[in-house]
Amino acid sequence: MYRAPGRINIIGEHTDYNDGFVLPFAIDKYITLHIEKSKKFIFKSKNSTQEIQLDKLEKTNTWADYIVGVIFEIEKNHGKVSPFKFFINSNLPIGAGLSSSAALEVVSAYAINDQLNLNLSLEVIALIGWKAENNFVGLNCGIMDQYAVAMSKKNHALFIDTYTKSYELIPLNLKDYSFYIINSGIKHELGNSEYNIRRNQCKEALKIIGKKTFREISYKDLSKLEGVYFKRAKHILDENKRVLNVIKSLKNNDIETVGNLLFESHESLKNLYEVSCEEIDFIVEFLKNKVTGARIVGGGFGGSVLVLSKENVFENIIDILKYEYEKKFHINLEYFKVESTNGVEKKEGTV
Numbered sequence: 001m002y003r004a005p006g007r008i009n010i011i012g013e014h015t016d017y018n019d020g021f022v023l024p025f026a027i028d029k030y031i032t033l034h035i036e037k038s039k040k041f042i043f044k045s046k047n048s049t050q051e052i053q054l055d056k057l058e059k060t061n062t063w064a065d066y067i068v069g070v071i072f073e074i075e076k077n078h079g080k081v082s083p084f085k086f087f088i089n090s091n092l093p094i095g096a097g098l099s100s101s102a103a104l105e106v107v108s109a110y111a112i113n114d115q116l117n118l119n120l121s122l123e124v125i126a127l128i129g130w131k132a133e134n135n136f137v138g139l140n141c142g143i144m145d146q147y148a149v150a151m152s153k154k155n156h157a158l159f160i161d162t163y164t165k166s167y168e169l170i171p172l173n174l175k176d177y178s179f180y181i182i183n184s185g186i187k188h189e190l191g192n193s194e195y196n197i198r199r200n201q202c203k204e205a206l207k208i209i210g211k212k213t214f215r216e217i218s219y220k221d222l223s224k225l226e227g228v229y230f231k232r233a234k235h236i237l238d239e240n241k242r243v244l245n246v247i248k249s250l251k252n253n254d255i256e257t258v259g260n261l262l263f264e265s266h267e268s269l270k271n272l273y274e275v276s277c278e279e280i281d282f283i284v285e286f287l288k289n290k291v292t293g294a295r296i297v298g299g300g301f302g303g304s305v306l307v308l309s310k311e312n313v314f315e316n317i318i319d320i321l322k323y324e325y326e327k328k329f330h331i332n333l334e335y336f337k338v339e340s341t342n343g344v345e346k347k348e349g350t351v
């Protein structure tokens with residue numbers, strides 16, 4: 001079987017489609033895939049009785065589209081893909097901002113590459129997943145998720161410069177601190193369309209300034225912008241700086257500063273980039289002055305909060321937060337500790 005992990009992003013949110021910096025790592029929650037030759041394309045998930053069968057590859061408006069999109073992308077440059085049965089399983093929460101879609105794309109591209117001996121590199125596999133998401137699924141995302149899911153290494157974060165598409169592994173020595181995910185349980189229907197709107201606003205900001213890339217923009221240029229264009233662009237410049245500061249702090253073993261930068265990032269995503277929501281803000285507000293750092297993670301409009309905390313501190317407050325959240329929103333709050341792990345791989349075992 002093959003498996004691909006989800007990812008969290010320590011910092012660098014909404015910078016990956018703006019030629020900026022990101023710092024994700026793959027987490028120990030996975031989508032697993034078994035694949036075998038078949039007469040038709042068949043898509044089956046262990047979590048559902050439904051089986052999708054296709055004589056001809058086409059849009060299904062189901063999770064199978066992530067795989068169909070990948071097959072189309074492979075066929076564009078690497079020849080015909082014969083029919084397979086795809087059987088998947090997952091312990092990665094869906095719609096929680098942890099990149100379940102990138103995991104599904106990357107694990108299918110990786111498995112097809114292996115089965116057909118295409119000899120594609122991990123970068124090419126990641127880019128096939130990214131193109132499937134943009135060209136077929138319709139989310140105009142950046143490369144962060146697919147790169148993190150494909151290229152991560154245990155005990156490291158992956159610093160990606162999305163302008164040059166180069167990356168560097170940054171050792172993660174967190175001492176007695178850990179990362180946690182708190183899933184708000186909110187999946188915003190508007191997520192994809194709002195995401196694409198943010199992307200267009202950034203393009204428009206560049207046009208007003210008269211530059212081709214955010215990499216050529218300085219704080220002085222922001223005086224040419226107003227309203228949402230100013231807010232979006234300011235977030236990008238600040239967030240890129242924060243990524244570099246987090247890397248510096250990690251190298252200096254200064255985990256408290258990493259935490260402060262996470263809180264700053266959240267404020268910016270809430271007020272400047274406007275991708276948070278009431279439920280997530282409630283969680284982050286509760287955590288202030290208690291844990292080391294916390295912020296919304298992923299595309300936003302729901303999903304999860306990433307928390308950096310000492311274990312005893314987190315354990316002491318999480319039940320109170322759960323109680324308060326469930327009282328206010330009537331939603332069960334799920335949480336778990338995340339460990340870094342390797343990117344996509346082939347494994348012995350069953351799905």
Ligand code: GAF
Binds near residue numbers: 012015299
């Ligand atoms: C989603 C996208 F898929 C990523 O490319 C990235 O833009 C992220 O939102 C926000 O940082 O996960």
